[in-house]
Amino acid sequence: MSKVGYLLSGTQPGDPNDVLTWHDIEDFRVWVHSKTSGQTREIISVELQVIGSSSPKPSKEEEAVRLKLCMKRQVPKGKIALSASTFRNLPIGQMLDEHSEVISRLLSLSLSGQKRSVQLVEDVSSKSLNLNYKFVWDTKEEINSEDGKSKDAILIAKVYEMLQSSGTRKLSARTAELLGLEVSVVHTAVQVARRNQWLTSNGPGNPGGVLTEKGKKAFHKAGGPERLARIMSMKKEK
Secondary structure, eight states: OOEEEEEEEOSSTTSOSEEEEEEEETTEEEEEEEEEETTEEEEEEEEEEEOOTTOOOOOHHHHHHHHHHHHHOOOOSSOOOOOHHHHHTSOHHHHHHHHHHHHHHHHHHHHTTOOOOOOOOSOOOOOOOOOTTTSOOOOHHHHHHHGGGOHHHHHHHHHHHHHGGGOOSOHHHHHHHHHTOOHHHHHHHHHHHHHTTSBOOOSTTOOOOOBOHHHHHHHHHTTHHHHHHHHHHHHHHO
């Protein structure tokens, strides 16, 4: 069983123009919005929200904002039915991956000093950028042998840490792609960073981690901020 609440708008109490219901199922809340269209009523949006086990009731502010948004939405022309089968056909996994790719691009823009702006991204297919012709990286063998003295390991670990906020599970691949490296080099750099207590671990088999205070000091000592800015500048020029 799910907990259900509702919001509505319209001049006639018995015939609301907009009806917005929320349904709490375990850790999730589903919002369903329907709107009158002539003599019929059409469902025009469904949203899935993570709320956690506490399942707090929507605040008055959230209710007001959501209802205001509902009132601005219009029923599209033509018969477009939104039903359970609609969601079975949606490529959810692909959309989540594309979402991660967009965030990776935003992080890349931030690193290169470019301003963020709202924009329509029609193609998020990633393309590798080979920076090796301008920036010579140590091999994975060299990174491993230098260990705690490897300037490349801490730089790669920093980028790896920054990209995890994109939500992707392909952190090593995204880091390698951004820096123009082989994935194996990133794996080695992350191993070295963790071995030297520069980067924390999220547990065996789990990607991610954050730079420790020791790691932050190593990053600055290796000239990390300047090197990273130079790399991102090269990417911008490319």
